[in-house]
Amino acid sequence: MQSSKQLFTLITAAGQLEMSLKDTPLPTPKAHEVIVKIEAAPINPSDMWPMFGPANLAEAKLDKAKMQLNAPIYQGMLSRVSSRLDQVLPIGNEGAGTVVAAGEHPAAQAMLGKTVAILSGATYAEYCCVPMQACIVHHEGTTAKQAASSFVNPLTALGMVETMRMEGHTALVHTAAASALGQMLNKICVKQGVNVVNIVRNQQQADILKKIGAKYICDSSAADFKKHLLQAIDETGATLAFDAIGGGELVSDILTAMERVGSKDAKGFNTYGSADNKQVYIYGGLDFSPTILNRAYGMTWGIGGWLLMRFLGKLKPERVVELHKLVADEINTTFATTFTQELSFEEAITPATINDYNAKKTGAKYYINPTKV
Amino acid sequence: MQSSKQLFTLITAAGQLEMSLKDTPLPTPKAHEVIVKIEAAPINPSDMWPMFGPANLAEAKLDKAKMQLNAPIYQGMLSRVSSRLDQVLPIGNEGAGTVVAAGEHPAAQAMLGKTVAILSGATYAEYCCVPMQACIVHHEGTTAKQAASSFVNPLTALGMVETMRMEGHTALVHTAAASALGQMLNKICVKQGVNVVNIVRNQQQADILKKIGAKYICDSSAADFKKHLLQAIDETGATLAFDAIGGGELVSDILTAMERVGSKDAKGFNTYGSADNKQVYIYGGLDFSPTILNRAYGMTWGIGGWLLMRFLGKLKPERVVELHKLVADEINTTFATTFTQELSFEEAITPATINDYNAKKTGAKYYINPTKV
Numbered sequence: 072m073q074s075s076k077q078l079f080t081l082i083t084a085a086g087q088l089e090m091s092l093k094d095t096p097l098p099t100p101k102a103h104e105v106i107v108k109i110e111a112a113p114i115n116p117s118d119m120w121p122m123f124g125p126a127n128l129a130e131a132k133l134d135k136a137k138m139q140l141n142a143p144i145y146q147g148m149l150s151r152v153s154s155r156l157d158q159v160l161p162i163g164n165e166g167a168g169t170v171v172a173a174g175e176h177p178a179a180q181a182m183l184g185k186t187v188a189i190l191s192g193a194t195y196a197e198y199c200c201v202p203m204q205a206c207i208v209h210h211e212g213t214t215a216k217q218a219a220s221s222f223v224n225p226l227t228a229l230g231m232v233e234t235m236r237m238e239g240h241t242a243l244v245h246t247a248a249a250s251a252l253g254q255m256l257n258k259i260c261v262k263q264g265v266n267v268v269n270i271v272r273n274q275q276q277a278d279i280l281k282k283i284g285a286k287y288i289c290d291s292s293a294a295d296f297k298k299h300l301l302q303a304i305d306e307t308g309a310t311l312a313f314d315a316i317g318g319g320e321l322v323s324d325i326l327t328a329m330e331r332v333g334s335k336d337a338k339g340f341n342t343y344g345s346a347d348n349k350q351v352y353i354y355g356g357l358d359f360s361p362t363i364l365n366r367a368y369g370m371t372w373g374i375g376g377w378l379l380m381r382f383l384g385k386l387k388p389e390r391v392v393e394l395h396k397l398v399a400d401e402i403n404t405t406f407a408t409t410f411t412q413e414l415s416f417e418e419a420i421t422p423a424t425i426n427d428y429n430a431k432k433t434g435a436k437y438y439i440n441p442t443k444v
Numbered sequence: 445m446q447s448s449k450q451l452f453t454l455i456t457a458a459g460q461l462e463m464s465l466k467d468t469p470l471p472t473p474k475a476h477e478v479i480v481k482i483e484a485a486p487i488n489p490s491d492m493w494p495m496f497g498p499a500n501l502a503e504a505k506l507d508k509a510k511m512q513l514n515a516p517i518y519q520g521m522l523s524r525v526s527s528r529l530d531q532v533l534p535i536g537n538e539g540a541g542t543v544v545a546a547g548e549h550p551a552a553q554a555m556l557g558k559t560v561a562i563l564s565g566a567t568y569a570e571y572c573c574v575p576m577q578a579c580i581v582h583h584e585g586t587t588a589k590q591a592a593s594s595f596v597n598p599l600t601a602l603g604m605v606e607t608m609r610m611e612g613h614t615a616l617v618h619t620a621a622a623s624a625l626g627q628m629l630n631k632i633c634v635k636q637g638v639n640v641v642n643i644v645r646n647q648q649q650a651d652i653l654k655k656i657g658a659k660y661i662c663d664s665s666a667a668d669f670k671k672h673l674l675q676a677i678d679e680t681g682a683t684l685a686f687d688a689i690g691g692g693e694l695v696s697d698i699l700t701a702m703e704r705v706g707s708k709d710a711k712g713f714n715t716y717g718s719a720d721n722k723q724v725y726i727y728g729g730l731d732f733s734p735t736i737l738n739r740a741y742g743m744t745w746g747i748g749g750w751l752l753m754r755f756l757g758k759l760k761p762e763r764v765v766e767l768h769k770l771v772a773d774e775i776n777t778t779f780a781t782t783f784t785q786e787l788s789f790e791e792a793i794t795p796a797t798i799n800d801y802n803a804k805k806t807g808a809k810y811y812i813n814p815t816k817v
Binding site for chain 2 (some may be wrong): 120158288323337338353361362365369370373375376377379381
């Protein structure tokens with residue numbers, strides 16, 4: 072192969088989204104590089120903003136002859152994407168396939184013919200050229216579809232547990248906890264004997280987690296939610312939370328409960344609250360509304376963003392390799408992902424299909440297979 | 445001396461504040477301890493919550509015969525002070541005086557007769573028994589009144605600059621910046637060549653800071669405040685802020701400006717914002733209303749509480765000694781505090797006087813002199 076069909080996204084300064092399939096030349100892999108023939112690249116929620124930005128997808132149109140999707144950007148929203156205007160950009164954070172070419176490094180050569188998963192930012196393509204260190208080499212028998220979601224959810228879930236240990240906590244709270252990621256987190260924690268306080272929004276989500284062995288589940292739609300949350304935090308001693316929601320008062324409520332637990336035996340002034348380090352990381356933004364902090368948690372607390380890529384950058388390379396191996400070993404159990412729909416390139420840029428996957432329904436999970444015609 | 449007159453505070457479960465002057469026995473100092481005869485103990489804003497809690501001071505009454513102040517606790521507020529109910533507690537965070545007795549350790553003995561400042565939590569007393577390490581030994585000629593405010597403001601200001609360096613920042617933003625603390629911070633930073641972006645609330649406060657050489661002053665009451673803030677953060681490269689206010693959107697606005705500066709040259713998606721570590725520490729609560737976070741600053745940001753005592757606990761002991769020495773050396777310049785009123789014990793618990801100092805007016809500064817009759 073000399074070239075590769077690849078999906079690109081472009082937002083013009085004039086306010087148009089153009090997503091299109093283009094032929095791009097394939098480089099000869101350098102010593103440490105491999106070329107992966109992509110067979111399955113998931114469309115994760117985190118891919119959608121790069122793909123579409125603030126486009127009005129209800130008005131999207133596909134030009135089949137040019138294999139190009141066009142949609143107008145919502146009025147007034149262009150400033151939100153000023154850094155990307157008029158640039159043709161690759162998309163697709165992760166994917167899996169077969170190594171079909173490799174640089175001269177023996178470790179790269181050893182990967183020829185193997186099924187690997189990659190994290191690259193350009194996986195919506197027939198072929199990807201990546202450094203060999205960016206690959207998770209999967210076991211024989213693992214298919215590309217099974218391996219497709221090896222990075223985003225598995226390493227985020229593992230990263231939460233790593234963060235917990237690195238920062239001296241012993242249990243954690245997770246919101247929007249019935250997500251695919253949340254289920255992985257519970258499987259990891261059940262195995263490792265770590266307690267997770269799962270916050271969900273309805274009974275159906277609670278049931279999903281119960282089935283996989285989750286012990287602490289708090290339904291935020293229940294009247295006595297705050298009481299249950301306090302109990303669960305008290306029993307687990309959780310002083311760390313990961314929040315996928317962002318908006319509203321939940322982050323503050325979690326810290327308030329942690330403080331009440333930390334201060335329950337306090338004597339004297341306790342003006343500055345418990346000395347426990349109470350931390351919430353916001354890693355998602357399901358609710359774009361402002362985060363409201365009531366600050367009823369003394370002086371020893373923190374809130375911050377948490378981003379997988381930046382977290383991985385803090386780990387020692389050998390630890391990253393260990394985590395990769397763990398994902399390969401348990402890709403069909405702990406880290407299994409169930410896909411509901413396979414898309415060709417054309418389907419991926421067809422307005423009706425976009426409408427389906429952009430809805431981000433619980434349980435619905437799409438991937439692109441560039442070899443599907 | 446065998447006993448010491450000392451002010452204590454008590455909030456009863458029945459909802460009464462009782463502040464009273466009591467005789468307490470003085471211990472014999474252990475080897476590493478000294479006894480300080482207090483001559484000046486400031487009433488800082490941070491002393492007032494321990495002293496009064498949520499008492500309705502408009503209804504306070506002084507019983508002169510018993511030397512006891514009584515005031516009712518505001519209805520429904522008792523739960524905010526549940527940890528201290530029915531406990532007689534000492535008050536007064538800092539103060540200064542003369543070492544009048546010392547344990548057998550040579551270093552303790554060497555302090556006899558010297559003017560020292562202490563941080564103890566029980567300085568509203570004739571005498572305090574403290575470990576010698578809790579003292580800043582002042583130079584000959586420094587008076588107790590000059591030395592009285594050696595800890596809370598000076599070490600907080602120094603701690604901010606220490607934090608800046610320890611966490612890899614090179615400039616900082618400060619709110620409520622015309623405070624005594626804010627002025628010290630500017631003096632320190634002018635000396636050390638560190639840029640401070642000062643946020644104040646009116647022109648009068650701006651003028652105070654201009655006089656002491658502050659270069660970056662942003663008036664939040666000005667129409668173009670956000671533009672000025674952005675400019676100042678751009679010019680200084682500040683990625684750290686200390687906030688004394690807490691409530692409202694200012695914390696969020698500071699982070700937003702830092703992100704805009706960090707992302708101004710960004711190309712491509714920039715979905716997760718600048719990789720600069722943007723941090724705001726909330727160290728005060730001038731505004732009790734909720735903190736509102738708009739989260740328009742990518743994924744690399746943090747907000748948290750900052751408390752002097754917990755920060756000092758992270759420093760190496762030899763660094764603490766260095767900072768103490770710095771305070772002693774510059775107590776009449778960088779760390780000078782101007783007191784406007786000297787109070788006897790009786791005056792300190794007299795309702796009209798309480799009303800004055802509890803107003804926390806800019807420029808007004810009170811201290812207790814136990815020897816005043």
